[in-house]
Amino acid sequence: MSPPRLVLVVPCFDEEARLDRQAFLDFSASRPSVRLLFVDDGSRDRTPGILEGMKAEAPDRVDVIHLAANQGKAQAVREGMLAALRLEPDLVGFWDADLSTPLNAIDDFLALAAKRPEIDIILGSRVMLMGRDVRREAWRHYLGRAFATGVSLSLNLPVYDTQCGAKVLRANEATAALFAKPFHSPWIFDVEMLARYLALPAGPGAPARQSRIYELAVPAWHHVPGSKLRWTDFLRAVWELAYIHHTYRR
Ligand SMILES: Nc1nc2c(ncn2[C@@H]2O[C@H](COP(=O)(O)OP(=O)(O)O)[C@@H](O)[C@H]2O)c(=O)[nH]1
Ligand SMILES: [Mg+2]
Secondary structure: OOOOOEEEEEEEOOOOOOOOHHHHHHHHHHOOOEEEEEEEEOOOOOHHHHHHHHHHHOOOOEEEEEEOOOOOHHHHHHHHHHHHHHOOOOEEEEEOOOOOOOHHHHHHHHHHHHHOOOOOEEEEEOOOOOOOEEEOOHHHHHHHHHHHHHHHHHHOOOOOOOOOOEEEEEOOHHHHHHHOOOOOOOOOHHHHHHHHHHHOOOOOOOOOHHHHEEEEEOOEEEOOOOOOOOOOHHHHHHHHHHHHHHHHHO
16 A cells, blocks of 8 residues: 555644534545544544444445543643554644544645745645635634744744644654654644744755744635634743743844
């Protein structure tokens, strides 16, 4: 069997009520070059059984990893990405289980990765542009804008949205380095991942790291109820941003 072109990691914590198993199975049947790798993050509900059922239905397209205890999204994604890289695909990525970003958006990521070989990191970005269908809760949108501005200043990076749960990376040494060690910022590991990437040497003759990150405005993004995030988490995120700035930028 040839290695998959993309391994997509889907972290799942207590997702029995939200997981649209059929949407994932239909998607994987229609994209043979994509392999789905679910990480059950110590779920206490029926998520583990649902994931095993999906794997039984599509054993060559679906993998499942079970973490014994809940570790949080950062570590669940990290474990998934390390396992994904071991399959030696061209691309690895992670995607929120609630499908706030619909799976068919993957085609835009694949097209961009093919067209721009120098790009290492493609960040899904929730921008309300005409012709896109981006529906966010107002309070999260505005807090998110304020936070993104903080990230932008702190990393000195013109980034619009670091927190969209849809990201694809080229599988290479640089990407492996991003996930080699556990993240220190469980709430905004996406930002820490970018800070780690920017801190890597560019390599002789290679374009600057910053120019190898691309934000892709997703065609659709819908707020899905059931998020465990509260507005107080914004304060934790700000604290973690200060940590990241201190550790990686100074
Ligand atoms: N909240 C939360 N999500 C987790 C955890 N571990 C994995 N996840 C997954 O992370 C993704 C995002 O979760 P969600 O609650 O929708 O966060 P939000 O979209 O940022 O509000 C989902 O795929 C979750 O199943 C965890 O410990 N807590
Ligand atoms: Mg969500």
